[in-house]
Amino acid sequence: MVQHLYRWVDSSITDEKFPSTAIQIGADSHGHPIYVGRAYFNNTLTPVHVVPEHKIAYLPNDGKEHCVDKYQILCLNHFKWVPSEGGVVLPGAVQAGRNKDGIPLYVGRVFHEGTSIVGMINPKTLVCYFPYQGKQLVAQSYQALVSHFYEYEVE
Template identity: 45%
Template sequence: MAAYYWVDTVARGGIPSTALHGGVDIDGHQIYVGRAFHDGDWIPAKVIPGKQVAYVAYGGDEIAVDHFQVLCEQRFDWVPSGGGHIPPGAVEGGRTSDGEPLYIGRTHHEGSLTVGKVHPSHGVLYIPFDGKEIPSPHYEILVLRP
């Protein structure tokens, strides 16, 4: 059996019980790890089942998406990182349209622990937050447990 897998879902469809918990929104809603296809890119997403929505950070904005995938299984660790560094075993959460891998990261921001995309060539984690794409040079990155 694979160490992890992605499950297709929709905003009002609920999520599997094996979905990977990623954090907590500022209003207390649970955030799960996901990804979505947007404008030619597969982008790591924050999935908020309690609000029946997922968000990606793209082009300076927080974009709501209705169709997405959630990451399932629990064989992961969050490792402190920053500056675009990608540790061994980092989980690829998507790719840009030109083929650059995007990784799954999270950071604390305004009282939340929020999931986003680590964009190595930009040297930051981008989180979708309050309608914007917010960069953070310090973050945790998701790695597959050996």
């Protein structure tokens, strides 16, 4: 179990000072940093795409992109991104929540149109869902966020 390697910080705490150990995955097309988060939406705790400058987080659900203003930021930097596909749950994968059916949801990352985007890996549907320009999109290949304490050959 790797939960002791990271913690979730409420967005209300980050309003004054963003955590220095937050997991940044890249920047959006305007150069704003993007971070890994999680939030409750429709009775599901799910991974979200956080852009602090926007003061909201984005998530995919029911074919659309949704925004939430209450979320948590993933902190501590004991992670790496490992290529994956087909809903495979790698050892040490970071679980961000569960859907309403109790299926665990894991943190993924997709590169789409020049932007790194946080997505949710659903092992039951075998894909990584991610929000983009008002829609929920799907990636068959993606990167999974895993603990540094697991060894992978990364190209």
